[in-house]
Amino acid sequence: MEMSRSDLQSKPRSLFEKVWDAHVVEELAGGNALVFVDKIVAHEITTPQGAFEIERRYEDKLFDPARIIAINDHVSPAKDTETAIQAKVLRDWAKRHGIVLYDIGQNGICHVVAPERGHVEPGSTMACGDSHTCTLGAFGAFALGVGTTAQGGAMLAGCLIVQRPKVMRVTLDGRLQHGATAKDLALTVVATLGFKGGTGYVLEYAGDALATLSMDERMTVCNMAIEAGATTGLIGPDETTFSYLRGRENQPTGDAFERKVDGWRELAADPDAVYDREVRIDLSALRPMVSWGTNPGEAVPIDGAVPANADAGSLRYMDLEPGRALRSIPIDQAFIGSCTNSRLSDLRAAAEVLRGRTVSIPTIVTPGSQAVKRAAEREGLHDVFQDAGALWTHSSCGPCLGMSMGVLAPGARCISSTNRNFPGRMGTGGRVHLASPAVVAASAVLGRIASPDELAVEALAAG
Amino acid sequence: MTIEGNVLPLDRANVDTDQIIPAHYLTGIETTGLGKHLFAGMTGGAELLAAHPDASILVTRENFGCGSSREHAAWSLVDRGFRAVVAPSFARIFFENAYNNGIAPIVVDDAAIDALLAAPRLQIDLEAETVLAPDGATFGFTLDPLRKQFLFSGGYMAFLAAKRDAVRTWLQRRAKGQLVQET
């Protein structure tokens, strides 16, 4: 049922509600709605099966190929015949339909490439067969990770069926300091809400602190909304958003762009909007966080220890005991990359720690896109990493999902800038500790969980 | 319609999609043949499946299917003969994927799960929305009134295909500025 203009004007709305209302094609039974999808991001692991279904049963007719972008990212370049076939299926399908394709040489992780190429707009809706699509909520888009069938449905009919989520306002106060980063905020949100505490909610971020966060940082924060079970994350657009988009490819230039900005400026929650739940986080109280367990909610400040009430199954898998100081845990491998932390600012933060130092364990640095890679190389970051003894790779999901390079041996312990520490996530039997790029870098140097300030202390002592 | 079958009791919470099917088995391009990888990422998963070879109903704890969007988790369950998963809660994307693949995601409370984990066999009546244990105990649940039709016909795509004209009309109205805008 359509609301009249006066209804909409009289009822104060959250940002989520505004984006939602503007995309509901039809209300459906059970609190579901048919929601129009402005853009679909398709990658090689989850797209082929849906594309085949449309080819076999629906005459290969897509709703609108211009609303789809395709990216080979998870295992790119392919590692074997099977993954080569996946990439080829996506590539051939994209070419057949005239779909924009980012392939070897211009690709990277879909959630890094899509915004970087100007495909994510405030107030739009996005869908992708990938749970970390929530990353794109950083632009004020309602960005939904979905299964293959749902993505296929969007390719076929331009819509998703979505159960209308509740909205949780997460108000951020203060400023990040004491070495805390956006990653530590993301981990804190998951630890605060719990691994499933966000289920059924959109996390709508609010508060004065947002203005202090860059787009890279906002993407890191929204990236981990799914780790609290949330439907997605959402941050209202502001000048930071507009300047990120200004001059991007796939965006208009000049007056045409500024007219879009005028529309985007209207995209803010009404001051008296009502939320289903409220959470407040003081950024100035945050410290670097590290996960000790087997879900991203099992994380504590780096100065802390494995909690006394830790889950027995998690402890067994991680081979840890309650009370164990995080800084005392030795590490076998370090990884900096993934859609959480592989953008230029993340690489800069890691390089700052590694400059002039040497890693003591195998360390892999994987930029999030080829564009990020080239930008990093123009700044000489590749030299910093390689001088430190780390491996500097091409862009890809890479070690994040244990599917191609950098797979962990059973029992091996990795400190990682990624978003998931599930059992076996980075390789069968492998153990993962989630942390910020700076903490991963410091840990790579010391061979145990460590923060950058420990290195500073060491340098002083040595000097 | 009734689903009747043996139970595989999985007394764990937060069973994530990497445990249901690890990423290194996601290299295919079809939805079939994935049952052999079910629970390949779970400690004790193979033993559990071996002990319940003909189970078609999975009973488990909260937040089942959390993590990745990989529909392979649902496909591997289907391929192994599962028709229902009974749990106190599901992660959103798995919940949707289950419906879209004919696996009934049945939500009952924790106390019911305690009882159902011990039942060797269950009868799930999807019309009456009840789970019946062999000892006669019954537990109610509610299916999503829209999505339950996808369980019977596998019809998510067909449902959307039938909406295409309506969506085009909506889009034309949006382009002409005839819809209430978001401001």
Ligand code: SF4
């Ligand atoms: S980097 Fe990791 S979490 Fe992100 S899309 Fe790739 S596999 Fe998924």
